[in-house]
Amino acid sequence: MTGNVIELAGVCQRFAASDGRPVTALADVDLALRPHEFVAVIGPSGCGKSTLLRLVAGLIRPSAGSVRIFGMEVTEPRDEIGMVFQKPVLLPWLDVLGNITFPMKHKYGRVDARDEARARELLAMIGLGDFATRRPAELSGGMQQRVAIARSLLHDPDILLMDEPFSALDALTRDEMSFELLRLWSERPKTVVFVTHSIQEALLLSDRIVVMSARPGRVAEIIDVPLARPRTLATLADPVFHALANDIRVKVFTRKPE
Numbered sequence: 001m002t003g004n005v006i007e008l009a010g011v012c013q014r015f016a017a018s019d020g021r022p023v024t025a026l027a028d029v030d031l032a033l034r035p036h037e038f039v040a041v042i043g044p045s046g047c048g049k050s051t052l053l054r055l056v057a058g059l060i061r062p063s064a065g066s067v068r069i070f071g072m073e074v075t076e077p078r079d080e081i082g083m084v085f086q087k088p089v090l091l092p093w094l095d096v097l098g099n100i101t102f103p104m105k106h107k108y109g110r111v112d113a114r115d116e117a118r119a120r121e122l123l124a125m126i127g128l129g130d131f132a133t134r135r136p137a138e139l140s141g142g143m144q145q146r147v148a149i150a151r152s153l154l155h156d157p158d159i160l161l162m163d164e165p166f167s168a169l170d171a172l173t174r175d176e177m178s179f180e181l182l183r184l185w186s187e188r189p190k191t192v193v194f195v196t197h198s199i200q201e202a203l204l205l206s207d208r209i210v211v212m213s214a215r216p217g218r219v220a221e222i223i224d225v226p227l228a229r230p231r232t233l234a235t236l237a238d239p240v241f242h243a244l245a246n247d248i249r250v251k252v253f254t255r256k257p258e
């Protein structure tokens with residue numbers, strides 16, 4: 001046992017494009033995440049960030065190499081994992097509470113009192129305590145994404161995989177959601193993999209930033225984020241924050257495809 005929560009070793013992922021030609025989405029990816037670590041993944045469009053998350057989630061199997069969670073090979077989706085996508089993907093005919101508890105209902109055929117109480121607690125934590133009986137169409141984009149986050153946290157997973165969860169939101173809501181996520185994470189620590197296109201978001205949230213190179217996606221660099229926690233609005237104004245953002249921007253933009 002290595003003590004790592006997530007471990008990718010020599011992972012390659014090939015797909016067949018619709019014209020039948022092979023596409024190598026990921027090549028030789030090695031990555032290890034420690035317990036309760038918050039890791040952001042950035043890189044150019046199409047470099048395999050979502051593919052990486054889908055591998056960890058057990059939604060696909062690697063063409064080569066291994067993906068392990070708590071030392072065990074991932075062969076199928078696991079209960080230790082919660083996932084949040086770019087779009088909230090809520091069921092329009094269910095109310096907010098019904099959406100949050102839906103995975104439990106789907107899996108076990110019913111929602112027990114403990115799950116419902118936890119769903120209400122999560123709703124209160126994300127500031128939507130009064131919205132339990134509203135339908136998704138009655139909520140703003142930010143509120144809908146909060147509901148999706150609450151849904152992913154209902155079973156209190158050890159691992160949270162987030163695929164550009166705030167990219168469809170306006171800038172203000174986005175910052176607000178980042179701080180909310182940090183608060184949830186500090187209250188119930190988890191190992192988080194957070195895919196984003198935003199260097200600022202990656203810096204504000206994470207302990208380390210994985211920079212990926214263009215297709216085939218490889219880990220080009222892993223950058224430690226030396227900013228103190230808790231991160232606050234003051235973090236965003238800190239000159240160190242801006243210097244780091246500039247450094248990373250230069251690295252990302254000067255990196256030639258391999």
Ligand SMILES: Nc1ncnc2c1ncn2[C@@H]1O[C@H](COP(=O)(O)OP(=O)(O)OP(=O)(O)O)[C@@H](O)[C@H]1O
Pocket residue numbers: 015016017018023024025043044045046047048049050051052215
């Ligand atoms: N099921 C699939 N079948 C064929 N090709 C795929 C499949 N899934 C992903 N790909 C290809 O693999 C590459 C990586 O895709 P992926 O969605 O992981 O990239 P990404 O870094 O998340 O992109 P973006 O930042 O634009 O969301 C792309 O070239 C994509 O077309």
